[in-house]
Amino acid sequence: MNSREPVSTHDESVAAEHWDLGAVVGGLRAVRDRWREAQGRSREAGGREFPSRDALATVVGQLCGALFPMRLGPADLRQESEDYYVGYTLDAALHGLLEQVRLELAYQARHGDVDEQAIRRQATHVIREFATTLPATRALLDTDVEAAFLGDPAARSVDEVVLCYPGILAVIHHRIAHRLYSLGVPLIARIVAELAHSATGIDIHPGAEIGHSFFIDHGTGVVIGETAVIGNRVRLYQAVTLGAKRFPVGADGSLEKGQPRHPVIEDDVVIYAGATILGRITIGEGSSIGGNVWLTHSVPPGSHITQAGLQHAVAGQERSTPWPR
Known part of the structure; x- marks a missing residue:
């Protein structure tokens, strides 16, 4: 049989019986139940309890594109449509981030009386405050990019620095993560930092305070x-x-x-x-x-x-x- 051909439904049922998946699934459920009981968490039905790493990776990618549209945005972007792209992308990023912030705030309040309306208002406030800091974040990142260009004789342009340097990627993530950390969503901030850590080998805790014109050369x-x-x-x-x-x-x-x-x-x-x-x-x-x-x-x-x-x-x-x- 061609290795690329899909497995038939019959073959799938045979595999499931062979691996005794029902017993494995039941065993995993029992372990989860013990963990939740030990942590004082209920087994009530509901949606996701924690922020999503995948969703935040999408949000951060959108934010990077909005901060540096002609370098980290789409390949076919033109300067005459730059503002439209930034507005559209930021709107998507901030709405996506809003849901993740709501999840973290609900997670923080899980042991108390959870007022969903109050949490939504607080999440909206966090996103509004975060959005207002984005121009300052871009200005701060410009000093980091310039420091990298001036500090490395191998750098041929500031564009090369933004596109290629892992230290700049890590610092972009840190500037975003630190803002979120300061706004009271440390779990989201930590996930954003760890996305950069995974990609670059550079581990910056979002709580660290870093001034302007910061350069990490090579970085790993x-x-x-x-x-x-x-x-x-x-x-x-x-x-x-x-x-x-x-x-x-x-x-x-x-x-x-x-x-x-x-x-x-x-x-x-x-x-x-x-x-x-x-x-x-x-x-x-x-x-x-x-x-x-x-x-x-x-x-x-x-x-x-x-x-x-x-x-x-x-x-x-x-x-x-x-x-x-």
Whole structure:
């Protein structure tokens, strides 16, 4: 039989009997029921409870096209119809996002009295506020694109940067995700961030605060934690980690959430490939952190940190002021 021919209904029934699918489906239902009972969730009939990753991927694609229509929009778009395309695409994106926001807000309120009308009003407010920020988001992204073009001698144009650079794709997603995070829909924001993480290998938590003219060169393996604060004109290379050194534990033994635990990177800092910077420390303005450096203490403005300098400091051969440039 040709391998491309469809399987007959008879063959499908034989396969189902062979795999005992009825028992497998029943077993999966039992596991789900145990999970829902343990989590205090009901088994009431209804629609989807959580935002959809697939739906948000569509929304983000539309938003990217609306933000950069002639570069990330459709291939046949012409400038004379640019505004029409942006309006049509934004309308579709915002309506799609509205439903996902409504789902998250209902999810957040699931343990209380859920007022559907109040949730819809709140979701509409979130989308309205998000929409008003889009021009500012595009202006901010323009500074990121320019920073990438100016910071990479291999870049031949700003158009190449937008079309090809994974760091820019990740930053576009982050600018969108951070707006949503700030508007009170962190699950949606996290999904948007993870779409970029999956595509680029760059993991930026939507809670991270990042200034203008931000450039991630090459990018794969970059990790930026939730409470990281990054200033203006900062440049990172691949495999840089801005992470937590330790995780505060509450009286009940569980991790405390939301505590500042990631680095503060001031303006005009460059962090080279493979550097790991951990804890709520400050990297002073204008500093340069060399490749593969492991850093867990603050450094003053203008510092130049290298592996050799750290090794000398550990051996007591450096002077007390750390690595002035």
